[in-house]
Amino acid sequence: MKPLLSTLNRDGSRHFLHPKLAHGRFLNRRRLVGYSLIALFVLLPRIRIGGRPAFLIDLVTREISAFGAVFRPTDGFLLALLGLTIVATVFWITALFGRVWCGWGCPQTIYLELVFRPIERLLKRHPITKLAVYAALSFALANVFLAYFVGTDRLELWVFESPREHVAGFSLVMAVSALMLFDFAYFREQMCIVTCPYGRLQAVLLDRQSSIVGYDATRGEPRGKHKKSLPVVGGACIDCHACVAVCPTGIDIRDGLQMECVGCAQCIDACDDIMTKTHQPRGLIRYTSQDELAGSGRHLLRVRTIVYPVLVALALIGLVWQTTARAETEIWIDRISGPSFVTLPSGEVTSQLLLKLENRTETRRSYRFELVATPGTLRSALPSWEVAPRHSVSIPLFVDLPRSAFIAGELRGHVRLTSDAGFTQLIDVTLFGPDGGPR
Ligand code: SF4
Numbered sequence: 001m002k003p004l005l006s007t008l009n010r011d012g013s014r015h016f017l018h019p020k021l022a023h024g025r026f027l028n029r030r031r032l033v034g035y036s037l038i039a040l041f042v043l044l045p046r047i048r049i050g051g052r053p054a055f056l057i058d059l060v061t062r063e064i065s066a067f068g069a070v071f072r073p074t075d076g077f078l079l080a081l082l083g084l085t086i087v088a089t090v091f092w093i094t095a096l097f098g099r100v101w102c103g104w105g106c107p108q109t110i111y112l113e114l115v116f117r118p119i120e121r122l123l124k125r126h127p128i129t130k131l132a133v134y135a136a137l138s139f140a141l142a143n144v145f146l147a148y149f150v151g152t153d154r155l156e157l158w159v160f161e162s163p164r165e166h167v168a169g170f171s172l173v174m175a176v177s178a179l180m181l182f183d184f185a186y187f188r189e190q191m192c193i194v195t196c197p198y199g200r201l202q203a204v205l206l207d208r209q210s211s212i213v214g215y216d217a218t219r220g221e222p223r224g225k226h227k228k229s230l231p232v233v234g235g236a237c238i239d240c241h242a243c244v245a246v247c248p249t250g251i252d253i254r255d256g257l258q259m260e261c262v263g264c265a266q267c268i269d270a271c272d273d274i275m276t277k278t279h280q281p282r283g284l285i286r287y288t289s290q291d292e293l294a295g296s297g298r299h300l301l302r303v304r305t306i307v308y309p310v311l312v313a314l315a316l317i318g319l320v321w322q323t324t325a326r327a328e329t330e331i332w333i334d335r336i337s338g339p340s341f342v343t344l345p346s347g348e349v350t351s352q353l354l355l356k357l358e359n360r361t362e363t364r365r366s367y368r369f370e371l372v373a374t375p376g377t378l379r380s381a382l383p384s385w386e387v388a389p390r391h392s393v394s395i396p397l398f399v400d401l402p403r404s405a406f407i408a409g410e411l412r413g414h415v416r417l418t419s420d421a422g423f424t425q426l427i428d429v430t431l432f433g434p435d436g437g438p439r
């Protein structure tokens, strides 16, 4: 009886896999794709488009920068469209090409199979050196990973300045490095088999026409020792286990489509080599579909391969339209750290506002503020605020008011923003004061 998971021994302990490497056409292609993607992963947060990173999910400022466009929590509809575009694209690609992402694009597979495993094979007799190289690589990868969430500038401060000045940031870098080391040195394929939700969704995302790595049982069975004269139909598999020995998740593809298969095509390269050596045609294991293996043809047009691209197109059109239709200046009220008002010795109250303003145009703009239909006097550190193209600034404003202006500690007012290019916007603001006025 086989254990439940290929990475478990029958007594429940971990079965460590040491897959062999199968050279072949798919390995060459995966190396080309994988190393190009590694270069892209490293460069993407470092490339600047309009002064911003090409891609950044900034957890500190709560902004997403994607190829020149900036999305904030206030862009709820845009973010929903962005999310829908990504999800529908993933569903569409999976319906067409199966787990191509897992085998060819996922950073977990790419780093494990194309970086850590080659080092393991190279340093298998030097475990301490291997661990030191793993640790250094994990630190580098943690920096690549975190650059997508905190930005390269902030990350460099955390890493290169004294840890005492950035205790939280430095601790985060070290914690993520430790997690990377745990993942690539120990956890490995369990990430795909046990943890990854995408792998678990395959049963619903794939249909019988989706591309899979499959074993042609009609051609292969009955398996057995290599005979000089092979039968015309069946008997092609010589049961050499080469396909199992190279599998990074430890499964036997001859058992049929399995959730553990990440579509890496290593078993195709291994079996093609055996087929060549035994003078048989390649492709006993190949990219195919469940229907094709059962003798039916391939159909590109299915309900899901029509619905998903339509959804992607609609979401993309909406996304581009909404992004280009956004106002040239974005303004929103930011959180104030510290008290939101102070009571002066004269009894007057100074209420504080913090506005965040983004100039989305390609030219420098100058902005002014004034109070509209609101009692009090507006004070600003500068008479007008100059903002560089595609930049944002935080602008503190102060409103001096009599204590009696507040009702239950609040005053609803309006601030008008005007730019030198004629842009104007009325902003509804809530000014806070002492809870001493009439109710
Ligand atoms: S590598 Fe090919 S021939 Fe060898 S066991 Fe696997 S399927 Fe059979």
Ligand code: SF4
Pocket (backbone or CB within 6 Å): 213, 243, 246, 247, 248, 249, 250, 251, 252, 253, 260, 261, 262, 263, 264, 265, 266, 267, 268
């Ligand atoms: S069965 Fe083949 S394609 Fe699937 S994970 Fe194993 S080696 Fe890769």
